[in-house]
Amino acid sequence: MQKKEFSVEIGGKTLTATFSDLADQAHGSVILTLGNTSVLATAVISGNKREGIDFFPLVVDYEEKFYAAGAILGSRFMRREGRPSDEAILSGRAVDRTIRPLFDQRIRNEVQVIITVLSLDKEDPDILAINAASLALATSAIPWNGPASAVRIGMAKDSEEFVINPPREAEGFALDATVCGKDGNINMIEAGAHEVSEENMAKALARASLEIETLQKFQEKIVKEVGKEKLPIELKDPSDALKNLFAEHIAGKLKQAIFTEWKTSTLRKEWLALLAEKLPEEASFGDAYYEKQVDELVHREALLNGERADGRNFDEVRTLEAQAGGVSPVLHGTGIFYRGGTHVLSVLTLGGPRDAQLIEGMEIQGSKRFMHHYNFPPFSGGETGRMGGTNRRMIGHGALAEKALIPIIPPKESFPYTIRIVSESMASNGSTSMASVCASSIALMDAGVPITKPAAGIAMGLMLEQASSPSQTHADSTQKGAENTKYKTQNTKYKILTDIQGPEDHHGDMDFKVAGTRDGITAIQMDIKIGSIPVSILTEALEKAKKARLSILETIEKAIPAPRAELSPSAPRIIAKKIAVDKIGAVIGSGGATIRKITEATGADIEIEDDGSVYIFGKNGSAEKAAEMVEQIVHEYKPGERYDGEVTRLMDFGAFVRINEYAEGLVHISELAPVRIENVDDVVAVGDRVPVVVKEVDEKGRLNLSIKKADPDFFKNS
DSSP, X not given: OOEEEEEXXXXXXXXXXXXXXXTTTSSEEEEEEETTEEEXXXXXXXXXXXXXXXXXXXXXXXXXXXXXXXXXXXOSSOOSOOSOOHHHHHHHHHXXXXXXXXXXXXXXEEEEEEEEEEEOSSSOXXXXXXXXXXXXXXXXXXXXXXXXXXXXXXXXXXXXXXXXSOOTTOOOEEEEEEEEEETTEEEEEEEEEEEEOHXXXXXXHHHHHHHHHHHHHHHHHHHHHHOOOOOOOOOOOOOHHHHHHHHHHTHHHHHIIIXXXXXXXHHHHHHHHHHHHHOGGGGGGHHHHHHHHHHHHHHHHHHHHOOOTTOOOTTOOOOEEEEESOSOTTSSEEEEEEETTEEEEEEEEEEOGGGSEEEEOSSOEEEESEEEEEEOOGGGGTOOOOOSSOOHHHHHHHHHHHHHHGGGSOOTTTOOOEEEEEEEEEEOSSOHHHHHHHHHHHHHHHTTOOOSSXXXXXXXXXXXXXXXXXXXXXXXXXXXXXXXXXXXXXXXXXXXXXXXXXXXXXXXXXXXXXXEETTEEEEEEEEESSSOBOHHHHHHHHHHHHHHHHHHHHHHHHHOSSOOSSOOTTSOEEEEEEOOGGGHHHHHOXXXXXXXXXXXXHOOEEEEOTTSEEEEEESTTHHHHHHHHHHHHHOOOOTTOEEEEEEEEEETTEEEEEEETTEEEEEEGGGSOSSOOSOGGGTOOTTOEEXXXXXXXXXXXXXXXXXXXXXXXGGGGO
16 A cells, blocks of 8 residues: 655644545545544546536535444434435535636536545544545646635634634534635635624634645645646637627627616527527537626626626615515414515424434434525526425525524523424525525514524625736636636725625625624625635625625514514414423333323323423413323422312221322311311212312322311311
């Protein structure tokens, strides 16, 4: 076995890259280790082009292996890894979003990057995955404008100190962010936060960029030592004849189609038909060249003429509308949110503790009581398409909105419900994920979930000109792939766009989604289409996003200023109570007989935790009935309490009276009446209903009852 190792210190820990012949059929491979967590990254490029496609065919697969966790996981009947978990899909997306912008987008040879988690301990495998993918590509012969580096940065809730690459299960962070970049700039962000200020977020990005620089130098050193010469890839460009044809017949109509009519489909069809007629041999270039011209146009108008496609100011949010409820009384909570042409319906459903999602994956084992799911049906984009199932985009958008909402969800102790929100994209024209955050906040309040404040989100965009080549158009830069050059904001023209939509979303350089409350950021996701972006531009974008977020929150609060005082009548009820730990067995009963009897009698579900927390869940009064039965079992009786009971047995020394199904006490013969009684059956008979008062509870927990204290004249009527 051939092997060569490289190491570097990051965040006080040693990161080791091992290059060997273990996967020597791959075009690039590396094992990256931090602590006892290791991942294998491989990269392969196909020898043939995929003809007839208009996109770069990159696939990133993130493979979770149960053995990595040192456990036999899966279901009882399936012990083999199945389809990727949501967590694996999100990890793969993070790798994809980091490396994709650094490829020449004209490549039509398939590239596949596979991340395999070999061992899992305390360290986060996602960070290793991104850096390993970078090393596998950078040292291979595959053309790529890397390397790019990633760090995870945490900020404690009780201080503003940053922790680099904290353990994956670490808690107590106000900020937990994955930040990727190169050359001192940033090219991918995935962050969750508990209302962190824009100032602290900017500090975190600046701190992360310092660690990224260390990793960059580490990777560049490795590439110099073991990197392979890059393969020449034939990249075809359209002919001058095609360019002239477009300039003569289409170019003059382009601005009107995009900036006035807001439709390009008719003009695109006209162009493709013209190309098929005049230059059929170059028809495959039609869509790509059209998109390039649109890209150049929206950049030119923004950077040189200060104009957006829909005429808005650069910091202007589109028309906002919000509605709470009003869809159906069957639903527990609904929210509708409009931002321009983006319309989202969010529907909330409440369930009991047993409705929580059980997760048994490589990294996560446990339950999940808050879920946000996102759907994007084809009609929301005015298209036809296949229905059923979810794709990576839906999972990613759903997870982002969920991350943004988690900080406002009340804790289980005060609101023990399981909460599921489904956001349906009804019409899409830019950032349905952030509209989902807004609609979901409305749904939470409409359902009466006691959140302290709503959250909202906005998507920020960017039009940027490269400082290194001022004369070079953006479209040329994108076509050639991200250049390995730093951006200098003082020499670079750029425009930050608030609330991107349409061509700005598709052709802009950045999709920077920021969600939060009035008091701070709760989630960030950034993707770009160019090499990287300076922290200074992102800092400015954060401030503009805050301004937009506050205006959106005003619209939400006008629709519903606070959570409704009562839950929806159609929602189930949960009664939470605490019982003594030594009473748990009494509620459960032998073999579960008692708790089963309660659930069968009432229809309610009961969950008891080890600390004595009891959650009773049901509809139509079933929870209240079950709670009463549980209370009868665990009630701590005190002298003076009054009950109406049934006589069950007569003895020479007194009568036994059942005060409820689970409690019985003795009325001594001396407690039957205020006068002397010779025979018990002179006063009571089996089956009689009698008033009693608890006289005392003896040292063994037995109840001593009294009829004469409850009603001194009872014996006269017997």
